[in-house]
Amino acid sequence: MSYETAGQKEKYILIAAAPDETPAVMHSLEELASLLKTAGAAVTGQLLQLRPAPDPGTYLGSGKLEELRELINETGATGVIADDELTPAQMKNLEDALDCKVIDRTILILDIFAAHATSREGKVQVECAQLKYRLTRLSGFGTDMSRLGGGIGTRGPGEKKLESDRRVIRDRLARLSRELKGIEAHRELTRAKREGAGLLTAAIVGYTNAGKSTLLNRLTGAGVLSEDKLFATLDPTTRRLTLPDGEKLLLTDTVGFISKLPHHLVEAFKSTLEEARYADFLIHVVDVTDPEAEEHMEVVYRTLTGLGVSGKPVITLFNKCDRCGVDGRAPGGELPHRADPRADRTFFISADTGEGIEEFLEGLEKCVRAMRVHIDCVIPYSRTGLVNRIRTGGGEILKEEYREDGIHVQANVSARVAGLLAGTDK
Ligand SMILES: Nc1nc2c(ncn2[C@@H]2O[C@H](COP(=O)(O)OP(=O)(O)OP(=O)(O)O)[C@@H](O)[C@H]2O)c(=O)[nH]1
Ligand SMILES: [Mg+2]
Structure with missing residues (x-):
C-alpha cells in the first residue's frame, strides 16, 4: 500500500x-501548525482527545478514531500528524485504522532540518538523525517507511529520497558517521584557533524564531538569513564585534531550540549545539510578544542543561519590543511583565528597529569588563609575542615598560589570555 502525495500539497x-x-x-x-506551514504543508483540521495518557496501541481511543476518520473524509486530508512522537506500534495501527499517511512531530522537525541544512556538516548531521529514526521504525513491527509515499518524512537533505532498506541504511550511517568525525575534528581546530586568539566568545541562544540571526545581523552586518520560519538557522555563524569602547568579542549565532526537540537530532547536532558550551557567556534572545515566552525560556534552559551548559553568565534580551511597550507590556496592557531571574542582566530591545541596542551594548561592555582579570607581570624578551596576544585578545594595557629583565606589563585581560601568561607574574 502506498499513499502517493508527491507533487500535490x-x-x-x-x-x-x-x-x-x-x-x-x-x-x-x-x-505544530507553524511547523507544518514551514514544511510547505497545510492544516485542514484538528482533534484533541482529553485522556490521562495516550492510548498505547492507537494513540487516540477507538471512539475518537471514528470521529477522525469522518473528519479525514470531510476535509480531504492527505494525512494526520500527532503532536507527540508516536511509537512504531501506534504509527502502524493508526495507518491501518485510518488508511492514510501518519506522521508525528519528530518526523516533521527532521524534515524541516533536512530542507534547511546548507553546510555539509548540517546535511550529514540531519541525515544521520533521520536514518537513526528510520531504523527504529523498521524493526519488529513490519512498518515500512515507504508507505509514507512522498512528501514530509521521505525527504533527505537536498530533496533526495531517504533510503528505506535496513542494510543500506546501516552502511550509509557508518559512512556518514566517519565523515562527521572528520568534520568535527576540523571544527575543533577552528575553535582552538579562535581560543588561541584570546577573544571572549558569546553564544546567541534562544527558542526558534526569537530573532537571534536578526540580532547578529544588526550588530555585525553578518548577512545571515533571518526569516519568519522555524529553524531558519542550522549552521552556526561566528562574527567579530567591536564594542563602542574598543573591546572586541566573538558572537556566534546558533540553532534555535523547540519544545520536544527530537533526541536523535540533539544527538546528531551535538557538535553544532555545543557552540554554547565553549562560549564564555550566553546572550539569550526571547520573543517578548510570544504568549508562551515563559515556557520557551524554560525549554531553552532545560536544553542547555541537557547539553552540559550551565553556570555561564547570561544576558537575556527581550526582543521584538517594537511590537509592544518598552517594559514588555503591550500598549493595551495584555502582555505580562517579563523577567528572567536566571539572567545576570536583562534588556528590552528590538533587533529589527535597533531600539534598546545601545543600552544592551553598554551592558555588554560591563559584562566583558567584569570578566577581565588584572595582570601585573614581566614578559621575557623571548616571548614578546605575548604582548601582541594581549592586544589582539581585546585586552586593555595599562602599563608597558621595556626594562632589562623583560617587558613589565600591567593589563586587564580575558581569563584565556591570563592563562597564556601564567608563570610570568611579578
Ligand atoms: N517585529 C520584529 N520582528 C523581529 C525582530 N527580530 C526578529 N524579527 C523577525 O522574527 C523572525 C525570526 O527572526 P530570526 O532572526 O530568523 O530568528 P532566529 O531566532 O534566528 O530563528 P531560527 O534561526 O529559525 O531559530 C523574522 O521574520 C524577523 O524579521 C524584532 O525586533 N521585531
Ligand atoms: Mg536564525
Whole structure:
C-alpha cells in the first residue's frame, strides 16, 4: 500500500492526546501548525482527545478514531500528524485504522532540518538523525517507511529520497558517521584557533524564531538569513564585534531550540549545539510578544542543561519590543511583565528597529569588563609575542615598560589570555 502525495500539497489533521485543555497544549498545537506551514504543508483540521495518557496501541481511543476518520473524509486530508512522537506500534495501527499517511512531530522537525541544512556538516548531521529514526521504525513491527509515499518524512537533505532498506541504511550511517568525525575534528581546530586568539566568545541562544540571526545581523552586518520560519538557522555563524569602547568579542549565532526537540537530532547536532558550551557567556534572545515566552525560556534552559551548559553568565534580551511597550507590556496592557531571574542582566530591545541596542551594548561592555582579570607581570624578551596576544585578545594595557629583565606589563585581560601568561607574574 502506498499513499502517493508527491507533487500535490499535503493536507494534515493535527491530533493530540492530553489530560487537560491547557493553554500550553493549545500553543503546542499552534506550533505544530507553524511547523507544518514551514514544511510547505497545510492544516485542514484538528482533534484533541482529553485522556490521562495516550492510548498505547492507537494513540487516540477507538471512539475518537471514528470521529477522525469522518473528519479525514470531510476535509480531504492527505494525512494526520500527532503532536507527540508516536511509537512504531501506534504509527502502524493508526495507518491501518485510518488508511492514510501518519506522521508525528519528530518526523516533521527532521524534515524541516533536512530542507534547511546548507553546510555539509548540517546535511550529514540531519541525515544521520533521520536514518537513526528510520531504523527504529523498521524493526519488529513490519512498518515500512515507504508507505509514507512522498512528501514530509521521505525527504533527505537536498530533496533526495531517504533510503528505506535496513542494510543500506546501516552502511550509509557508518559512512556518514566517519565523515562527521572528520568534520568535527576540523571544527575543533577552528575553535582552538579562535581560543588561541584570546577573544571572549558569546553564544546567541534562544527558542526558534526569537530573532537571534536578526540580532547578529544588526550588530555585525553578518548577512545571515533571518526569516519568519522555524529553524531558519542550522549552521552556526561566528562574527567579530567591536564594542563602542574598543573591546572586541566573538558572537556566534546558533540553532534555535523547540519544545520536544527530537533526541536523535540533539544527538546528531551535538557538535553544532555545543557552540554554547565553549562560549564564555550566553546572550539569550526571547520573543517578548510570544504568549508562551515563559515556557520557551524554560525549554531553552532545560536544553542547555541537557547539553552540559550551565553556570555561564547570561544576558537575556527581550526582543521584538517594537511590537509592544518598552517594559514588555503591550500598549493595551495584555502582555505580562517579563523577567528572567536566571539572567545576570536583562534588556528590552528590538533587533529589527535597533531600539534598546545601545543600552544592551553598554551592558555588554560591563559584562566583558567584569570578566577581565588584572595582570601585573614581566614578559621575557623571548616571548614578546605575548604582548601582541594581549592586544589582539581585546585586552586593555595599562602599563608597558621595556626594562632589562623583560617587558613589565600591567593589563586587564580575558581569563584565556591570563592563562597564556601564567608563570610570568611579578
Ligand atoms: N517585529 C520584529 N520582528 C523581529 C525582530 N527580530 C526578529 N524579527 C523577525 O522574527 C523572525 C525570526 O527572526 P530570526 O532572526 O530568523 O530568528 P532566529 O531566532 O534566528 O530563528 P531560527 O534561526 O529559525 O531559530 C523574522 O521574520 C524577523 O524579521 C524584532 O525586533 N521585531
Ligand atoms: Mg536564525
